Amino acid sequence: MTVQIDTQRTIDLLTQLVQIDSVNPSLVSDGSGEGEIASFVHSVLCDAGVEATLEQVLPGRPNVIGRMPGTGEGSTLLLNAHLDTVSVAGMEDPFSARISDGKLYGRGAWDTKAGLAAGLSVLLALADEKVSLPGGLVLLGAIDEEHGSEGTQAFLNDAEVDGCIILEPTSLDLWVAHGGFAWGEIETKGVAAHGSLPDVGVDAITKMGHILHQAEGLRQRLRLTRSFEPPLGGETMLPSLHASTIEGGREWSSYPDRCLLRLERRMIPGETQQDVEREMDELLSGLARNDPQLRASWRFSMVRPPWQAEKGPLFTALETACRAQLGHAPGRSAGLMWTDAALTQQAGIPTVIIGPKGDGKHAVVEYVELDSVVTCARILLDTALRFCPQSR
Ligand SMILES: [Zn+2]
Secondary structure (H helix, E strand, O other): OOOOOOHHHHHHHHHHHHHOOOEOOOOOOOOOOOHHHHHHHHHHHHHOOOEEEEEEEEOOEEEEEEEEOOOOOEOOEEEEEEOOEOOOOOOOOOOOOOEEOOEEEOOOHHHHHHHHHHHHHHHHHHHHOOOOOOOOEEEEEEOOOOOOOHHHHHHHOOOOOOEEEEEOOOOOOEEEEEOEEEEEEEEEEOEOEEOOOOOOOEOHHHHHHHHHHHHHHHHHHHHHHOOEOOOOOOOOEOOEEEEEEEEEOOOOOEEOOEEEEEEEEEEOOOOOHHHHHHHHHHHHHHHHHHOOOOOEEEEEEEEEOOEEOOOOHHHHHHHHHHHHHHOOOOOEEEEOOOOOHHHHHHOOOOEEEEOOOEEOOOOOOOEEEHHHHHHHHHHHHHHHHHHOOOEO
């Protein structure tokens, strides 16, 4: 039996995926969402004779799932690529899927439709040859990874898989650790008053200025005092904190009665939601001790845990497949990005992350190197052929 990735079909699939607008509507209010791209993937799978379903997660926003059941007691592998993209603001021709010099351009080309095309190609290659593995192979096209990860969370409610490969733009490195994040909102309350009444008005924006100043101090302390060395290699990780948006005030001549700051705290492995809670409480209570007029509160709007890879059968299978297909050991990398790997691993599924090579994720010029998409597909196929026969 020879199962082979069809190079031209992989490129054609990627072209079609990039040509479909799938901007996440939770990020951009008029974003098209994942409905059309999910239907496209669904029809590609059905045409190839692969069992496929669309599962509504949010209105008009379904996950698409392809399943190739195993023939025996082998391990089931999940290939997970998100369907959504970030906004196309500032891009010249985001859905052209123009190919030039071996690179395919467009929003989502690298993040992560190339990974999706590679995963899809693996299922099609097996279907072409009517090969069934001892364990199952599942492809999840997940909605909403760029915002609230509703797609992967919904899938995990009843997932029965033994390992997961998250397909993200890693440039064919293995990502071995990534950050978590906490999105917080701080609100200061002032007293609205005419600008001519300084004894009455309390300026909520200036109060927030004091908080911002403290937050900058906290950021510097965090980066000097905390770090994480991923045991499987890759870069040293430091935590971070930054302001995201700020709003407040009504007009020139009035004391502002409210100011709202949104901020993001990126966490390194080992840090938890409780650590961030403590920092926020201490920051505000420290200021309040010296300023009886300060009325400030904070809350989380979303928290996602950090992630680190663990050695095990899937990690070994993927690394061995990389060596076989690349001719050398893959690089190992770590950083403060976030992926759905944190959710799958939290659900008890050993998870690894890999994807093709390119540049410009979330930027105005995004591309993927086509060779690397095909190589990625070969690595995934090779990994499945090594992992799925192993007993659970
Ligand atoms: Zn992504």
